[in-house]
Amino acid sequence: MVLVTSEQMREFDKRTISTLRVPGIVLMDHAGKALAEAALAKRPRCVVALCGKGNNGGDGWVAARWLRHQGVNQVQVVSTVDVSELTGDARTAATSAIAAGVPHQVYAPGQPLPPADVYLDAILGTGAARPLSGQLADLVSALEAVVAASGAWVIAADVPTGVNATTGEVAGPAVRAQQTIAMAAQKLGTAITPGCLYAGDVVVADVGIGIEPSAELAAFTTAADVRAALPHRGPQTHKGTYGRVGVLVGEMTGAAVLAGLGAARAGAGLVMLAGEERVQGAPLEFVQRLFRDDMASVFAQSQALVIGPGLGDGGGLPERTARNLLAHWEKPGVLDADGLRLLRQNGALQRLPEGQWVLTPHPKECAALLETSTEAVQARRLEAATRLARETGGVVILKGYRSIIAHPDGRVRVNATGNAALATAGTGDVLAGIVGGLLAQGADSFLAACAGAFLHGAAGELAGERLTLVSTLASDVVDAIPDAIGKAFHADLEEQ
Ligand SMILES: NC(=O)C1=CN([C@@H]2O[C@H](COP(=O)(O)OP(=O)(O)OC[C@H]3O[C@@H](n4cnc5c(N)ncnc54)[C@H](OP(=O)(O)O)[C@@H]3O)[C@@H](O)[C@H]2O)[C@@H](O)CC1
Ligand SMILES: [K+]
Incomplete structure (x- = not known):
């Protein structure tokens, strides 16, 4: 609408x-x-x-x-x-x-x-x-x-x-x-x-x-965005058809795993975790690569990157790698959490190639990037989201109730899915992963952001229905992604 x-x-x-x-x-x-x-x-x-x-x-x-x-x-x-x-x-x-x-x-x-x-x-x-x-x-x-x-x-x-x-x-x-x-x-x-x-x-x-x-008109995100972002799965396709998502592992390895799970459940053909050490307890399906391998080749085969979940603020090799990728990566990517911090250097916002990256700030992260207060962002969310998109060149998902998706060219979408079930640690990592998964499958960054926000919110609602708004965890939201995808396709039948 x-x-x-x-x-x-x-x-x-x-x-x-x-x-x-x-x-x-x-x-x-x-x-x-x-x-x-x-x-x-x-x-x-x-x-x-x-x-x-x-x-x-x-x-x-x-x-x-x-x-x-x-x-x-x-x-x-x-x-x-x-x-x-x-x-x-x-x-x-x-x-x-x-x-x-x-x-x-x-x-x-x-x-x-x-x-x-x-x-x-x-x-x-x-x-x-x-x-x-x-x-x-x-x-x-x-x-x-x-x-x-x-x-x-x-x-x-x-x-x-x-x-x-x-x-x-x-x-x-x-x-x-x-x-x-x-x-x-x-x-x-x-x-x-x-x-x-x-x-x-x-x-x-x-x-x-x-x-x-x-x-030019703004609109709500819809189930149709999810259907448009997911490629048709023909019988002769293989994991390479659906893309590889590279997730940068930082200080908090659990966040990278949640992002990887979001990407995998959203349909990425393969998830690769790259860090200083192997992540103990990561899903068997994930490929793991170490920074000490040939750095150039670690990410080369990825169609999309997720940088930021669990990165931390301790500097070091993960942060240097993230900065390097931000400067040189030419394919799509998602920048979340501490990854966003890297965009502000020496008082200036880094300008990214238009529409290449999806930025997923919560209001406090958005405020830090715009050098304003969280209250100011929350009072004027539309202005904050559109300004951040314009000034960085990224597609912004300003998280929170009724997330706003803003493209640097001025396009705006509002996401109405999701509820308080998502108010728990790690759900932001899942969102970043879902968007990364959709990017790896070929969705353009604005569509991936819209569909990702819709799917994430819908999964949160389903998890909340099953487990209550009180007890839902980020991993439950991951588990609800398949049903949320099913529901998005079912909506197609209802609309016919
Ligand atoms: N054909 C159509 O166009 C249709 C329009 N439709 C309806 O019309 C609505 C838009 O109507 P509208 O443009 O007349 O504006 P509206 O909101 O009634 O107020 C403007 C007046 O308020 C004043 N004012 C402003 N701020 C103020 C403030 N803070 N404190 C005090 N005063 C303030 C301002 O005067 P000012 O004092 O600024 O000179 C001005 O006189 C639209 O929302 C829809 O409901 C439907 O019927 C369908 C057909
Ligand atoms: K009124």
């Missing part, structure tokens, strides 16, 4: 209105009706629509009119401005609602809101331009207070007020909705944190605006 920015949405709006000659009020009527239907599904006795001065407010006025038409007699509008101040389609929507007998009042700061079972948040949508203050901030806290006391349901029109529809940033007070009715397409800011935590369930309403798919 595509995810649009405010600017992209405005373009689609404009195109629909100017090329299809559909008047804006018609689109608004569809939007308001969809909002009314979402409210009706809660079988409310009493609905209050909070309406701002722009077209988002217009959606709220239309919803109030439709609710009254559908027999909800106790519906009223609390507006942030006097009706005489409204313009354009919002003015038309308000005029019709008032003609239909919808009572209305202007919100006076400090006043409690009238009681209701359902509140519609139509204060601000894609036109929100700055953090809330004054009257609007007061209105949002009045809503919060009445909802806390009554347990009423909150439905946001298009985007919860206070959430930046493009970036997901919440820079001040914001409405917490249980549901968001997205007009024509989900807004990117409601798909990523923190915005998605305010949006609740997002339902897309078809309001008559055509959304033409294009590479």
